Amino acid sequence: MGADTINHFIEYLTWDEVARRIAADSPAILPIGAAAKQHGFHLPLNADRVQAEWFAARLAERIDALIWPTVTYGYYPAFVDYAGSASLSCATFEAVIHEIAAGILGSGCRALFVLDTGISTLAPAERALSRLDGNAVCHLRLYHGPRYGRAAEALREQSHGSHADEIETSLMLAIAPDLVDMARAEASPALTHEVSGRLTPTDPRSPNYSRSGSYGDPTLATRAKGEVLLAALLEDLHEQAQVFLGDHDAAGRGVSS
Structure with a gap:
């Protein structure tokens, strides 16, 4: 991570530098990305955090x-049967996101982007943020953009x-190839029917059985695919952020459409 990048993470800054940046109207980003969630045999448990902080x-x-410290514990009930995987209750996660986001806005930040890498985290995070000023908070759902x-x-x-x-x-091959062990990548069994719920490494009779914890076929992954996907994701995120900031500034000036 270069010096220019580090200067966006508040954990590397002093409090008065953060205060100066807030006073200069720097928006805030709160990443949500698990650091204790299984990602198969071939990816580390912090794969979501790596992606969240990269984006x-x-x-x-x-x-x-300015980037606030990543929320690395969340609501991930589908993975708790795999060693090292942790999940908060839905209510606890919702409360955590609400309190952190409220604190960031309370510090004077003009706009907050909550960058969410999860699937099960989307609904509780949305509920948490809906209780805040909607003109100041934007929930960025990482994988929901049209280009991606x-x-x-x-x-x-x-x-x-x-x-x-x-x-x-x-994506991980393009972001952090040293963290990927493709020799251990293993596809989950072919589906006869899809059933929502917890993945299991121990019950081969379950439609959600996955010995490795993968859900899909990581053996088909390539860095070239990842680079195309990253470019699309970044353009989607940037466009969402620019539109939100434009609307936010217009609202602040009392401009109506």
């Missing part, structure tokens, strides 16, 4: 934002997947 850093460079959706659809070869799969592993 937060690149977005911060584009909009000159088109890129993923064009590149995807796996029949199913959503976790430590072809897509996520491709």
